[in-house]
Amino acid sequence: MNVxxxxxxxAILNAKGFRSEAELRKADVILINTCSIRDKSEQKVLSLLGELKGLKQKDPKKVIAVSGCVGQRMGRTLLQRVPHLDLVLGPDAIDRVGDLIENVVNRGERLVEAKFDEDGRSYSQxxxxxxxxxxxxxxxxxxxDHFCTYCIVPFVRGREKSRSVDEIITDVKNLVSKGTKEVTFLGQNINTYGKGTGQKLSQLIEAANEVEGLERxxxxxxxxxxxxEDLINQFGSISKLCPALHLPFQAGSDRILKAMSRLYTQELYLKKVELLRKACPDIALSTDVIVGFPGETEKDFEETLKVLANVKFSSAFMFKYSPRPGTKAADFGDEVPEIVKEERLARAQQVVYSQIEKENLKYRNTVVSVLVESMDKKKKFFSGRTPHSKLVHVMNVGDASVGKIxxxxxxxxxxxxxxGFYVGAPKTNIQFNSFERGIESSFSASLSPTLH
Ligand code: SF4
Incomplete structure (x- = not known):
């Protein structure tokens, strides 16, 4: 969502005449778009702001701004804490970023814009x-609208609001006309898309499936x-819906799930997995896991390992619990010691990574369909994803180009x-190790999530 x-x-700033500048030193405006989901990401923002102090001292006209969830959470406090910061804006103010920056430049004011848009259940963007x-x-x-006890999102992104199916489908058609083949719809709790508006996610998926030129x-x-059930049954029956779903379970123990206020049990989670696999036997499931939630015992954690072992996820984002100020869980106490969290995280990772390694081995000597997403600067190799969301590096190019499947x-x-190799094009003899080093240096420049 931050990307x-x-x-x-x-795009908004480009329309105002700004152009992107990769070197911080040369940029007139440095805008840091931020995430506050974990304490570590917030600390990184503060440390980057510290590093920018020297640049601002050398060039006081330089505008330094923070947008996104850290801006929303800290608001004026952030402006007070960082004297060389000029502008703080929350997620609901991103469409006004151009005007806000112009105000700072023209009037020399330091500004905070971190109010939620409070109108109704729908919005247009x-x-x-x-x-x-x-x-x-x-x-x-x-x-x-959920308030999971560990989560900062409802505090920094507000209550649920949805865009209309018509507006979204118009966007999809525009993107397809510019070369997009795959869209990933984003929402914090996407299954309840349309709440209060009479529209549903399954309707949107059906409408998107009809868009000519969209493939995934x-x-x-x-x-x-x-x-x-309407969403579950679309896997395997809606032709363009990829057989892949991210379904966070967070913890295996019912006691911890209750403390997290996740509103389901391990049994219900596993039932949903069973139904998904009935609808689409080869569906690739990914998940999120938090280890070391307050009060998590070894027995609780073993329930998490049990779910990991049962479901065999294709990928998993696993984190040590970190308290977020203002959330209920931050006041629970009963902290799990850091060393225990680390040890549990390593055990969970070991289970998942060995499963993924085995799963990936099964792909050897098979042919997969890949949407080419990026190519190295010398056009010698490229990368893309399969419908199951597997990242594929391809070592010969032939007539392939970005956007081709x-x-x-x-x-x-x-x-x-x-x-692997693009079927039909002559094979190269690139060694995997040098190939991976090349990939790192070729693509790293495009991975920066910040806008300078
Ligand atoms: S459903 Fe997701 S975004 Fe909403 S509060 Fe829970 S963890 Fe946060």
Missing amino acids: YDSDRMQ PCVVNRAKPSEFLTIMKGC IRYVTSHPRDLG IDVEITDTNVSCLK
């Missing part, structure tokens, strides 16, 4: 991105309790990716 918001702000990538994110709703549809993030024969795998 989407950054792209949106970049037509896509403004000028150039489209083969795979694009599209925010279809904002906010969340994905959505994220689902809440296990809100994933209804091609067949790739998989010859090697590891825990993080599949590697």
